[in-house]
Amino acid sequence: MKISSVDLSKITTYRFGGVCKSFIEVVDKEDLNKLNEIVLGKENVIIGKGSNVAFSDKEFQGNVISPKFTTIEEKSETEITVGASVFLPDLARYFKENEFSNGEFLIGIPGTVGGAVKMNAGAYDWEFSDLVLYIEYFDLKTSKIIKLSKDNINFSYRSSQNLDNKIILSATLQIEKGDIHKIKSNLANFNKIRKNSQPPAIYNAGSVFKNTKDYKAGKLIDEAGLKGYEIDGVSVSEKHANFFIAKKEAKSLALYKLVQHVKQVVDNKFGIKLEEEIIFIGEFDL
Ligand SMILES: Cc1cc2nc3c(=O)[nH]c(=O)nc-3n(C[C@H](O)[C@H](O)[C@H](O)COP(=O)(O)OP(=O)(O)OC[C@H]3O[C@@H](n4cnc5c(N)ncnc54)[C@H](O)[C@@H]3O)c2cc1C
Numbered sequence: 001m002k003i004s005s006v007d008l009s010k011i012t013t014y015r016f017g018g019v020c021k022s023f024i025e026v027v028d029k030e031d032l033n034k035l036n037e038i039v040l041g042k043e044n045v046i047i048g049k050g051s052n053v054a055f056s057d058k059e060f061q062g063n064v065i066s067p068k069f070t071t072i073e074e075k076s077e078t079e080i081t082v083g084a085s086v087f088l089p090d091l092a093r094y095f096k097e098n099e100f101s102n103g104e105f106l107i108g109i110p111g112t113v114g115g116a117v118k119m120n121a122g123a124y125d126w127e128f129s130d131l132v133l134y135i136e137y138f139d140l141k142t143s144k145i146i147k148l149s150k151d152n153i154n155f156s157y158r159s160s161q162n163l164d165n166k167i168i169l170s171a172t173l174q175i176e177k178g179d180i181h182k183i184k185s186n187l188a189n190f191n192k193i194r195k196n197s198q199p200p201a202i203y204n205a206g207s208v209f210k211n212t213k214d215y216k217a218g219k220l221i222d223e224a225g226l227k228g229y230e231i232d233g234v235s236v237s238e239k240h241a242n243f244f245i246a247k248k249e250a251k252s253l254a255l256y257k258l259v260q261h262v263k264q265v266v267d268n269k270f271g272i273k274l275e276e277e278i279i280f281i282g283e284f285d286l
Contacts, residue, residue: 001031003038008060012050013110014205016252018282020060026167027068029145032138039063039140045281046167048085048112052119052205056282057252067114067167074098079133080175084114084168088121096187101178102131104186108194109206114168119277120155124190129155131173137166145169158210158277199237203246208259209274211242217274218242221262224269231258256284 002025008017022042026032043062047053069083072094080100082091088106091113095103105126106116115121116128117135134149146166154161209217221227221241229236233250236258237243244258263274 001026001034006064008050008055008064011047011066012053012055012205013202014050014054014246014252014255015203015248016057016246016255017055018057018059020062020064022063024063024065025068026065032145032167033143035065035138035140036143039065044140044165046114048115049087049110050205051109051111052115052277053279053281054205054252054255056280056284058283060282065167067169069169071170074175075172078174078176079172081170081172082113083170084112084117086113088112088116092187095175096180096183098175099177099180099183100175101183102126102176104183104190107187107190108198113171117153117168117171118160118163120158120160122158124193127155127157128171129153129160131171133172133174135171136169137163138169140165140167157212198240199243199245203248203250204237204243205278207242207277208244208262209242210277215272216242220266220270220272220274224262224265226262226265229258229262231261234258236262252280253284256280257286260286 004023005019005021006023008020009015044065046065067084069085071083072086073081075081088109088111092103092106105123109121109123111121121128132150134147136145136147138145152162211217218241221236226236227241228238232254233247234244234254237245244255246255266272266274
């Protein structure tokens with residue numbers, strides 16, 4: 001187990017965050033067993049690729065736990081167990097190389113399997129929960145490793161339940177062989193759609209707000225006239241209004257302020273309360 005002081009701005013896609021003096025890299029089950037004393041009574045945040053989070057600019061006083069579980073194991077013709085730290089675009093490519101279908105939607109989501117389980121990441125009418133059979137996690141409270149079936153996670157749109165204070169170690173996914181031409185054409189198509197509709201993966205964390213069956217957050221923000229609106233170096237993307245882009249020197253507080261402003265304007269104009277998909281971590285004083 002490695003514990004070090006890390007500048008959190010170096011490990012998230014937004015490049016936001018202060019120092020964390022207790023950044024814990026966990027590589028195996030032996031490391032997990034050593035966590036008990038360290039995590040007790042502290043705020044503990046588990047981090048994957050940091051592609052859905054915005055840390056405060058202030059020092060983070062708790063522990064940030066970074067699991068490093070990267071194995072992929074085919075258990076049978078229908079099941080595969082994937083380590084929580086596997087990068088989703090790599091998983092999409094693994095699926096393609098093995099001619100497994102249904103993983104193409106992961107190609108442009110720059111997070112990990114652990115993050116995809118927690119967030120129920122999805123795109124193009126697919127959600128990670130469509131693939132999940134069960135997961136294995138380490139419970140920070142009881143120090144036990146538990147298997148949890150999909151039914152007990154209660155997945156819904158960009159949301160999961162019963163996973164707080166738990167380090168997801170792996171996810172067992174259902175696999176099926178598909179038509180390689182179809183897989184390749186889906187991958188190319190999804191890459192193209194993303195390139196045309198979204199800004200690149202730097203200095204943002206994907207969709208800021210959740211969509212619902214009644215509205216698309218980006219459309220509301222656009223119709224509220226907020227495309228390009230900027231606060232202290234963070235602005236609503238001109239390309240996709242549900243992406244907020246930070247300039248290199250911008251601070252997390254500016255994103256926080258922009259999110260509050262956009263929520264207020266959309267509420268005033270449409271009477272709709274947008275819900276954040278991005279997770280703010282730490283203190284944000286306006
Ligand atoms: C350019 C861009 C495009 C994006 N497009 C999409 C998209 O199309 N669809 C989509 O759904 N999302 C999208 N996202 C958001 C993001 O990539 C996903 O939510 C992804 O699943 C987050 O994974 P992560 O490893 O980065 O998680 P992090 O951001 O590190 O963490 C997110 C949450 O998951 C938890 N978590 C992470 N790993 C673990 C673990 N091992 N155990 C327990 N909890 C864990 C964290 O504690 C936190 O609550 C996009 C982001 C960017 C920057």
